[in-house]
Amino acid sequence: MMPSRRAFFRQSASVALFPSLKPLSESYFQEVARYRLGDSAQALASDEDFWALIQRAYTVSPTILNLNNGGVSPSPTLVQEAVERYFRYSNEAPSYYMWRVLDQGREPLREQLAKVAGTSPEEIAINRNATEALDTVILGLPLQKGDEVVVSNFDYPNMMSAWRQRELRDGLKLNYVKLPMPCEDENQLVKLFVEQMTPKTKVVHLTHVINWSGQVLPVRKIADEAHKRGIEVLVDGAHSFVHLDYKVPDLGCDYYGTSLHKWLSAPIGTGMLWVKKEKISKIFPLVPNEQPQSDNIRKFENLGTRPFFIEQAIGQAIQFNNSIGAVRKYERLFYLKNYWAEKVKDLPGITLYTSLKKGYSGALAVVGVNGMTPGQLESALLTRFKIHTTPIDKEHVKGVRVTPHVYILPSDLDRLVSALTILSKENTDKLAKAGK
Structure with a gap:
């Protein structure tokens, strides 16, 4: 009962x-x-009794409102305790407990991650972040001078640095897609990527949820078009894994990397690489091992001595995430974004750079205030209202990124709405007096 x-x-x-x-x-x-097992996830999204209980699982700061969970999220208490417990355990006899005990926990952990990702454990490698996962593929692909790669002007800097290094070192050619932000036309987005594909294109790099704006790309449709042309697809899932509701094979890609310390709330410095089984042997590992052309996914975990106590606590984060449920979690995150964004989007001098429609956004959104630089807006929110965001100044997107997580409540977001309302009025009046 x-x-x-x-x-x-x-x-x-x-x-x-x-x-x-x-x-x-x-x-x-x-x-x-x-x-409320029989109720829809959408109905549960606004049940504040339920989400207040979820909040209690976190050690939330009573002074700073953290709305930069997209950078790195805090872990719930059971994950924090697991890290501490495994750390103390390791230090009783490090070389024994780390290598002979905790290291043996990687295989069960691999299986747990595979279930969340919807893949085979033999396609999952555990590493430290999305940068390491994606750079493993970018720097390990057997590409030659003259080969072309499709990227966009909104891909993450670390990934672009890796591609530019290959461009400089190996003579690759990068073809850039200029993305409009926000965009609510999937066909237009697909068309923009297809237009950059040529007979020389070998790889398309796709950022599933763009960190600069929260835009969600129609990855599967773009991947299908790439595969029609014999082109491989690498997906940056840093901001979409256990944020949006999907399994990795749903994306139709060949390679995928993500961080686990964002939306999974796993320990800081944990990540995951997925490589389609038949592709593993062709990718050279970032840190070489004895068999660099092996088809064993574990060749990508040859990192030497590292903090196993951090890695093993991923399991507790998975347990917590699974108890919430993928659909319920996504619905809540989408609800939180729209909760505050709907209240400020029509204020004078406010610019919202993120769609409010499902399929085109999740929890991430970027907002700007006319008359304030991104840095000024971020500083004002922090110093005057104790709200932590991150400034975004990329192409035409100029504002602060707001990324609530499951422990954030609408009452918290009311503080943001109030702050933006005040700043909007102040800067509208200031510009009016200046005749601008």
């Missing part, structure tokens, strides 16, 4: 009253997973 809603919150209250109790017990996960 399903426990009552009252019992559900009685348990959470006991945790608050008795902090010595383990914050996240097995019954907690069961209750989260079963809460």
Whole structure:
């Protein structure tokens, strides 16, 4: 029999009253997973009782409102405790417990990640971040002088640095797609990428959710067009993994990399690489091992001594994420973005650079205030209102990026709405007096 809603919150209250109790017990996960099980994820997206309980799993700052979770997200308490526990365990006899005990936990962890990604464990490598995962492919692909690669003007800087290094070192040619922001026309986006494909194109690089604006690209449609032409596809999933609701094979790509310390809330410095099984042997590892042309995905994990205590705590993050559920999580994140964005989009002097439609955005959005540079807006939000965002100044996108996570509540976002309303009025009045 399903426990009552009252019992559900009685348990959470006991945790608050008795902090010595383990914050996240097995019954907690069961209750989260079963809460309003028959209701739609969209209906649950605005159930603040449920999401207040999720918030209690995090150590949220009472002073700073953190709306830069897109850079790196905090971990819930059970993940923090796992890192600390594994760290202390390692230090009892590091060479023994790290190499002979914790290192053996990678295979079960690989299987857990594969289930979340919807792939085979034999296609998953565990590493430190999206940069390492994607650079492994970019620098490991057997490309030659004259080969062409399609990229966009909004791809992430670290990935572009890797492609430009290959351009400089190996004579590759990069063909750039100039993306409009925001864009709510999938056919236009597909067309822009197809127009840059030529008979010499070997790879298309796609950023699933663009960090500069929150734009979601129609990756599967672009990938299908690339494959029709014999072109491989590399996807940067740093901002889309366990944020949007999908499995990696749904994207139709050949290679995929992501960070786990963003939307999974795994420990800082964890990431994942996925390579289609038949492609593994052709990619040279970033850190060489004895068999660089092996078809074993583990060749990409030859990183030497590293903090196994961080890596192993990924499992607790997966447990927490699974209890919420992929669809429920996406619906909540989309709801939070639209909650604040709908309230400010028509204010005088406000520019929203992100779509409010499903399929074109998730939790990320960028907002600008006329008369303020991105740096000035970011500084004002932090110093005057104690709201932490990140400035965005890329092409025509000029503002701050707002990225709420599952522990953020609408009442938190009301602070942002209030701050933007004040700044909008101040700068509109200032510009009016200056005759601009």
